Amino acid sequence: MESPYFIIIGTGIMLIMALFVVLFVVYYQRKQIEQQMHVKDMEAEFQGKLLEVSMASTEAERRRIAQDLHDDIGALLSVTKLTFNALYGQLDSKQQTQQLTQQVRDTLDETISHVRRISRELVPTTLERFGLPAALQEFAARSNNSDSLRITFGFSGDENYRLPSRTELMLYRIAQELINNAMKHSAGQNVHIQLSLPPQTFGMVIEDDGQGFNLENVRLLPSPGLGLDSIEGRLRVINGKINYQTAHQEGCRVSIELKNINDIR
Amino acid sequence: MWEFNLARTADISILLPIIIFFVRGRLHVPLTYKLIYSIVFLLFVRNITTFILGELGIYNVYIYNWYNLIGSIIVGLLYYHLFENQYLKGFAILTICITVIAALFDYESLFNPATTNFNRFSYNISGCLEIILILIYFYQLLQGLLVPNLAKFSPFWFSAGALFYFSGTIFSYISINSTFNDLDVRSQYWAIDAFLSIIFNVFLAISVWYIKPVKVDN
Numbered sequence: 001m002e003s004p005y006f007i008i009i010g011t012g013i014m015l016i017m018a019l020f021v022v023l024f025v026v027y028y029q030r031k032q033i034e035q036q037m038h039v040k041d042m043e044a045e046f047q048g049k050l051l052e053v054s055m056a057s058t059e060a061e062r063r064r065i066a067q068d069l070h071d072d073i074g075a076l077l078s079v080t081k082l083t084f085n086a087l088y089g090q091l092d093s094k095q096q097t098q099q100l101t102q103q104v105r106d107t108l109d110e111t112i113s114h115v116r117r118i119s120r121e122l123v124p125t126t127l128e129r130f131g132l133p134a135a136l137q138e139f140a141a142r143s144n145n146s147d148s149l150r151i152t153f154g155f156s157g158d159e160n161y162r163l164p165s166r167t168e169l170m171l172y173r174i175a176q177e178l179i180n181n182a183m184k185h186s187a188g189q190n191v192h193i194q195l196s197l198p199p200q201t202f203g204m205v206i207e208d209d210g211q212g213f214n215l216e217n218v219r220l221l222p223s224p225g226l227g228l229d230s231i232e233g234r235l236r237v238i239n240g241k242i243n244y245q246t247a248h249q250e251g252c253r254v255s256i257e258l259k260n261i262n263d264i265r
Numbered sequence: 266m267w268e269f270n271l272a273r274t275a276d277i278s279i280l281l282p283i284i285i286f287f288v289r290g291r292l293h294v295p296l297t298y299k300l301i302y303s304i305v306f307l308l309f310v311r312n313i314t315t316f317i318l319g320e321l322g323i324y325n326v327y328i329y330n331w332y333n334l335i336g337s338i339i340v341g342l343l344y345y346h347l348f349e350n351q352y353l354k355g356f357a358i359l360t361i362c363i364t365v366i367a368a369l370f371d372y373e374s375l376f377n378p379a380t381t382n383f384n385r386f387s388y389n390i391s392g393c394l395e396i397i398l399i400l401i402y403f404y405q406l407l408q409g410l411l412v413p414n415l416a417k418f419s420p421f422w423f424s425a426g427a428l429f430y431f432s433g434t435i436f437s438y439i440s441i442n443s444t445f446n447d448l449d450v451r452s453q454y455w456a457i458d459a460f461l462s463i464i465f466n467v468f469l470a471i472s473v474w475y476i477k478p479v480k481v482d483n
Contacts, residue, residue, distance in 0.1 A: 010436035018432035022425045025403045032410050
């Protein structure tokens with residue numbers, strides 16, 4: 001017959017061990033979850049920094065190309081035009097020769113205009129010099145040269161208010177992307193850009209009266225699609241958020257806000 | 266006298282999870298949660314039945330023996346569904362088979378309503394196997410890290426309560442012929458079982474509280 005003390009002591013030891021196991025499981029699991037979340041935060045931060053660096057490299061490359069186009073090709077073309085003007089003045093006034101030379105001169109003018117346009121699109125100098133409202137207004141006016149869509153721009157707030165250059169550039173690129181999407185896909189007639197700067201709350205709204213789209217279906221498309229991943233990636237860098245309001249045949253309204261606008265300097 | 270009061274308290278404590286079940290009333294739940302409900306109701310039926318039979322002076326030990334067998338099968342099925350590894354699922358089924366076979370070794374304790382003996386094999390073997398199943402499940406919880414907050418996870422509370430109960434009673438069951446099957450000392454060990462039953466029922470109540478329904482697609 002087993003001693004009752006054996007049973008009671010054994011029972012006590014088993015209960016203590018059971019208590020230890022349960023407490024250990026709770027404590028260890030909590031620590032593991034915290035560690036997992038910490039690693040995920042670090043990964044997200046790393047991805048954000050990677051994206052920021054990638055975008056900075058892209059912008060730097062664009063700047064270099066714009067500089068090369070403007071300094072080298074633009075300068076060469078300008079010199080060519082000057083030389084040609086001088087040559088033109090020395091020609092006999094034969095009608096055919098004059099016509100040909102006029103055509104060449106027109107072509108040179110057009111080439112110089114294209115180079116300047118490409119350079120401007122690569123690096124929006126208006127944005128750097130005059131800020132976001134001026135740059136968006138210029139972009140809207142320039143894009144209105146095509147017959148497909150009428151683009152209007154509205155603004156409220158302090159036009160001298162400047163966001164950090166990185167933030168302004170990201171917002172400008174996002175607006176470019178959204179307007180290009182509207183021009184390509186909306187099949188609408190009007191696009192309106194509304195920008196609000198402090199002292200009001202910052203907000204940028206771009207809306208069109210086109211055919212709208214199914215947001216969930218678009219997200220499933222592989223890149224480039226509507227470039228939504230690119231837009232949202234840029235917003236993550238500047239701590240912004242985006243809201244899409246769209247439906248079939250009801251146009252599209254995209255609202256962009258910046259979190260912690262007061263902390264951005 | 267205090268052993269009697271403790272035993273009655275243990276019998277009544279099963280009402281805690283029952284009341285919570287009726288208060289929360291979640292029926293669209295996964296199978297694992299339904300198995301936890303089954304254990305609660307099985308315990309309730311056992312306590313009610315043995316109480317009534319006891320009051321009527323009718324032998325009721327065989328009810329406890331059947332409860333142990335059926336309860337072990339349900340617990341085995343519960344961990345079968347909780348385990349993700351195929352081999353562990355197979356092990357859970359194996360424990361059910363072993364428990365059934367062990368119980369049938371002392372079939373007289375199951376099929377003789379006048380028996381006064383608790384099943385010599387079923388309690389200790391099923392208790393050991395259930396402790397092993399619970400420890401394996403805890404290991405799976407730590408490996409997978411799929412549950413963000415264990416304190417609000419129903420199967421964790423059930424497993425913790427079951428671990429305390431089976432760990433605390435394992436030595437009593439291993440020496441069952443000297444403990445529960447010895448009428449002279451039965452009441453002493455019954456007190457340990459009753460105390461641990463109260464703890465188990467409290468953990469069961471918390472487990473039922475944290476049972477979440479599945480989303481039903483319309």
